[in-house]
Amino acid sequence: MGIKWDEFFITGDPLILGSQIAILLTMIGAVAAITYLKKWKYLWTEWLTTVDHKKIGIMYIISAVLMFFRGGMDGLLMKAQTARPEMEFLNSQHYNEIFTTHGVIMILFMAMPFLIGLMNVVIPLQIGARDVAFPQLNALSFWLFFSGAMLFNISFVIGGSPDAGWTSYFPLAGKEFSPGIGNNFYAVALQIAGIGTLMTGINFIVTILKMRTKGMTLMKMPMFTWTTFVTSILIVAAFPIFTVALALMTFDRLYGTHFFTVSGGGMDMLWANLFWLWGHPEVYIVALPAFGIFSEVIATFSRKSLFGYKSMVFSILGIALLSMVVWVHHFYTMGSGPAVNSFFSITTMAIAIPTGVKMFNWLFTMRKGRIKITSAMLWALAFVPCFVIGGVTGVMLAMGAADYQYHNTLFLVAHFHYVLIPGVVFAVFAGLYYWWPKMFGFMLNEKIGKWHFWLFVIGFNVTFMPMFFLGLNGAVRRAYTYSAESGFAPLFMLSAIGSIILAAGFAVFCYNIYWSIRYADRNISSDPWDARTLEWSTASPVQFYNFAKLPEVKSLDPFWHMKKKNEGLTLFDSEIEEIHMPSNSWLPIYMGVIFGIAGFLLVFEWHIAAAVAAIGIFAGLIIRSFDYNEGFHVKKDEIHRIENAWRKTEGEVHDHVS
Amino acid sequence: MEHHQSKSFPISHVIGFVVSLVLTFGAAGIALKTNLSFKVIMWIIGSLAVIQAGMQLFMFMHLREGEDGKTNLVNMIYAVFMVIVIVVGSIWVLTSGHAAH
Structure with missing residues (x-):
């Protein structure tokens, strides 16, 4: 098989040696701590084999926070390197690897799982x-995502990171120009994680279409459910394109085909085309659920129904449709001619229309509302102006002719950070502060939360605002250094200072989680925000079967009306029936592990070993095919006991109605 | 979980699988082992792809089992839209302007 053991571990860089030691110590520490606390069995039965959507959601969120840390470190390293001209902190190769992993991790292993995590926790509750x-299948989705994420993450200590940018354009990403195995990690790890995401899309489409509670018609669904539904449709439409593109890339790199290699008669531009056919819808796959989160948060804390519900729904559908026909705006400069570029300029600009409708809907929701400025609401408020800056610069970039000026500059980088950070990161923070009590039964500290908010938002603006001007002055993206004569130094320095403030914001966020776990008040209501949707009508943290009695919906904002009219809030003993629930399973985590092993061997091009490991994948599929476990029934006594425990507590739901 | 599927042998799936393999290897054979002109090969394997997609719709995708015709219609229109966007769009983008040369 020609194993080159000397290339296995990355050596010779003190930063990476430090990381290797830190990773090793962390792993030893984690294993030792779990063993010392005798938590292995708990971990296995309660988390690793769980099929409970709330726990899977929490595992997604934990992974996303870890990946946020990893991607954030990459970002800080880049900012340190460009803080001064001609810095020699990172060499160009190292810088290439870092901006590549930063992009991939932040989009695919931070933004996606964070949103999917919140979707997992909230959607079944919202639809009753x-x-x-x-x-x-949901557990399998998580473990495949986790497996892909871990495989991608070890690349920087074992084997070498991919270094062709998160877009991995050919011919650079091909074997000819990137001969190492780094880009194999990209092709294989994203494939594994992508399969998981695709399954999530299918799962949520079926869940939302088939499992809504009595009376919840499509037009009575909460906005977050709507956006999740449309996002799931986009996932199912777009991810197979990426699957195919990655498979072709894998064949090119591992088996000598020439789909994208020019020398062998392939077409390198086909990669860019396929990548963005997936990549542009992907932007909306992460943005739409975020819009849903803001809709919930703004409606709740303005204490009003969402303004223009129908126009919201139609603008989501409009955005989804348009998102499939704008992909060429990522490569106008490839030179597809005036007809193509004009067509895609117009479709791209058209996206501003439904997005603008949503903006005004949020503003009108707040109008004359009794706004409560909580941490969650602060994120939603900051989102509006910051996202508008991102959107307006997006319309500038949409113009094909003008794009020749902006293309590949930091102006573009600033633009998409202004879209993705307010559009996704602010949203997941808002969602986390908002739904945290539902997940864990205590709140995140509001005071620390406001520190987190202000540091993060100020840091974000100081980091990325200068990059617009740097870009307009001609600073190119993905360049590891610049000369002193360029005059870029002051703005790069300002941007680096901003990134430290941003990082401080993230640190305060982590401290908030720590503080709240240790000291937050556990004796809170199950509806602490006086909210409007069904997830707040059950216990916090939510009992494993979610609802003892499935709620009945008569209008939008069902829980609000249940509280107003005082109906459906109480549970009579006669209404309790046995509940059928699915059993835990070891198969999803097994599949995650075996996919990870097979993927790892494939990355190193140890084909025979990879084929042997792949037998394990088929074994898992076969076992699942003959698995007739039909789940279990929760007995009435147990339901009775669980329901009494939270319904009889002081300060419960009923006392909060205004 | 309450409704048990019929346990009969999934014969249509097996036929669909075998026919898919035949069509795929047929396409590969025509592309690799014949001396037809490039254009003819492209038309033949393109047609085989369309036939295979249509066949899989019936054999695997439960097209005939749906109780709701309207849903099927929406799904089909959506699928056709996606195919046009991806296939026709890609061909258009990659064969115009500088890309044509």
Whole structure:
């Protein structure tokens, strides 16, 4: 197989040696701590084999926070390197690897799982269901994502990171120009994680179409459910394109085909074309659920129904449709001619229309509302102006002719950070502060939360605002250094200072989680925000079967009306029935592990070993095919006991109605 | 979970699988082992792809089992839209302007 053991571990860089030691110590520490606390069995039965959508959601969120840290470190390293001209902190190769992993990790392993995590926790509760349509498939989705994410993450200590940018354009990403195995990590790890995401899309489409509680018609669904539904449709439409593109890339790199290699008669531009056919919808896959989160947060804390519900729904559908026909705006400069560029300029600019409708809907929701400035609401408020800056610069970039000026500059980088950070990161923070009490039964500290908010938002603006001007002055993206004569130094320095403030914001966020776990008040209501949707009508943290009695919906904002009219809030003993729930399963984590092993061997091009490991994948599929476990029934006594425990507590739901 | 599927042998799936393999290897054979002109090969394997996609719709995608015709119609229109965007769009983008040369 020609194993080159000397290339296995990355050596010779003190930063990476430090990381290797830190990773090793962390792993030893984690294993030792779990063993010392005798938590292995708890971990296995309660988390690793769980099929409960809430726990899977929490595992997604934990992974996303870890990946946020990793991607953020990459970002800080880049900012340190460009803080001064001609810095020699990172060499060009190292810088290439870092901006590549930063992009991939932040989009695919931070933004996606964070949103999917919140979707997992919230959607079944919002539609009054007891789980997603396919609970075990849901666990499999998580473990495949996790497996892909870990495989991608070890690349920088074992084997070498991919270094062709998060877009991995050919011919650079091909074997000819990137002969190492780094880009194999990209092709294989994203493939594994992508399969998981695709399954999530299918799962949520079926869940939302088939498992809504009685009376919840499509036009009575909460906005976050709507956006999740449309996002799932986009996932199912777009991810197979990426799957195919990555498979072709894998064949090119591992088996000598020439789909994208010019020398062998392939077409390198086909990669860019396929990548963005997936990549542009991907932007909306992460943005739409975020819009849903803001809709929930703004409606709740303005204490009003969402303004223009129908126009919201139609603008989501409009955005989804348009998102499929704008991909060429990522490569106008490739030179597809005036007809193509004009067509895609117009479709791209058209996206501003439904997005603008949504903006005004949020503003009108707040108008004359009794706004409560909580941490969650602060994120939603900051989102509006910051995202508008991102959107307006997006319309500037949409103009094909003008794009020749902006293309590949830091102006573009500033633009998409102004879209993705307010559009996704602010949203997941808002969602986390908002739904945290539902997940864990205590709140995140509001005071620390405001520190987190202000540091993060100020840091974000100081980091990325200068990059617009740097870009207009001609600073190119992905360049590891610049000369003193360029005059870029002061703005790069300002940007680096901003990134430290941004990082301080993230640190305060982590401290908030720590503080709240240790000291926050556990004796809170199950509806602490006086909210409007069904997830707040059950206990916090939510009991494993979600609802003892499935709620009945008569209008939008069902829980609000239930509280107003005082109906459906109480549970009579006669209403309790046995509940059918799915059993835990070891198969999803097994599949994650075996996919990870097979993927790892494939990355190193140890084909025979990879084929042997792949037998394990088929074994898992076969075992699943003959698995007739039909789940279990929760007995009435147990339901009775669990319901009494939270319904009889002081300060419960009923006392909060205004 | 309450409704048990019929346990009969999934014969249509097996036929669909075998026919898919035949069509795929047929396309590969025509592309690699014949001396037809490039254009003819492209038309033949393109047609085989369309036939295979249509066949899989019936054999695997439960097209005939849906109780709701309207849903199927929406799905089909959406699928056709996606195919046009991806296939026709890609061909258009990659064969115009500088890309044509």
